[in-house]
């Protein structure tokens with residue numbers, strides 16, 4: 001395979017970026033109708049790309065890349081259950097969890113299994129209703145934690161469900177203690193969520209919670225490794241399924257979302273799936289120029305490979321979405337943090353930028369100074385919710401005035417004779433607006449990012465669905481455990497040895 005089949009396209013993009021170097025966003029934005037032409041609405045989602053640093057010719061070049069990279073065919077492959085994760089010889093069928101948009105037998109079978117799992121989830125939720133349980137602790141990490149945690153945090157109030165749901169992820173024993181401190185073991189159920197059922201953090205925390213509960217009957221598991229969960233002590237009847245065709249970071253739509261169903265109710269969980277399903281139908285069916293996912297992915301490529309930006313912010317102007325950056329960080333960075341192509345050859349272009357973010361307006365009073373005047377330009381996705389769910393109208397107006405002000409100031413800057421008070425502007429942003437924050441709109445939003453990530457991986461020729469990079473640290477940690485326990489152990493690395501000596505020194 002050619003190490004860089006899309007080389008001419010990336011070179012063309014860089015040529016466009018060079019051509020546009022002297023044309024700031026505030027000038028580009030004056031192009032008639034651009035402010036509305038570079039906007040799309042898909043169901044409850046609206047996105048506006050008018051404040052990106054491209055013009056019509058550069059956009060044409062981006063869509064030419066999408067064409068050569070065969071975006072529609074590659075999307076179809078994923079929905080049809082092709083082995084889009086060749087290094088693990090796996091499909092990535094998270095779409096089958098929320099929509100039945102493929103006739104391929106493997107996708108149909110996956111959809112049927114997913115439906116059966118939903119039926120089982122409903123039974124679990126119903127069965128718990130008739131017990132004294134008031135609280136549920138979800139124990140998992142990474143993809144087995146971040147998505148459900150985000151959705152529960154975003155949507156719980158003002159929709160208080162029957163159960164309060166809490167999350168424990170970090171292996172730091174303090175995390176478990178802090179959650180359990182306020183709970184009554186007799187009124188608490190727990191779910192151990194782990195695709196592999198081999199994750200150190202989850203098993204340790206699961207053990208702590210199991211002991212604290214004192215009664216195994218309120219302990220459930222969600223896993224693809226039923227044998228291991230059963231061996232750990234959870235009977236099969238209380239194990240809900242996962243499958244190797246769902247990646248952890250794409251798994252909140254499966255029984256991994258049980259904490260969501262418990263916190264918000266099954267109808268809300270199903271509305272979340274339906275919202276994601278709408279985005280699935282959109283990415284599959286919309287023409288390229290009408291396709292929000294294509295726009296989002298191509299904009300990411302533009303900022304990374306044509307303009308060379310090495311970080312990307314996501315700023316939620318909705319306090320309920322403050323965990324969105326954390327979830328997207330895993331979806332984006334675990335998927336796209338790769339430096340070799342599918343065939344193992346070095347990737348020709350820079351891949352994932354550092355994704356990070358926070359909630360506005362808080363971020364304006366912490367790190368936005370650097371975004372306005374720092375030497376690095378940091379493009380941002382700004383996510384807002386038009387309709388508030390609370391009575392504080394004036395607060396909501398102020399929130400939106402800030403959201404609009406920041407993106408305008410980033411784009412336009414402001415001249416001043418005093419260099420300290422000058423704003424260069426020309427900082428790109430995409431505005432993503434939800435009509436209201438509902439299970440449906442949140443499902444669509446998360447699915448937008450999932451699909452965008454996949455298309456970026458297609459353009460770079462990398463595997464978005466493996467994550468071997470996380471393994472080395474796990475292995476080293478395991479090898480250091482005996483030394484941490486004070487047992488005699490060979491530690492070859494001199495710096496690690498010195499650090500261990502300091503940590504284990506008698507005090």
Ligand SMILES: O=P(O)(O)OC[C@H]1O[C@](O)(CO)[C@@H](O)[C@@H]1O
Nearest residue numbers: 142143144194195196199248470
């Ligand atoms: O669900 P598991 O198997 O416990 O894995 C948890 C997480 O760990 C990772 O493998 C990364 O360490 C993620 O990809 C995954 O979501």
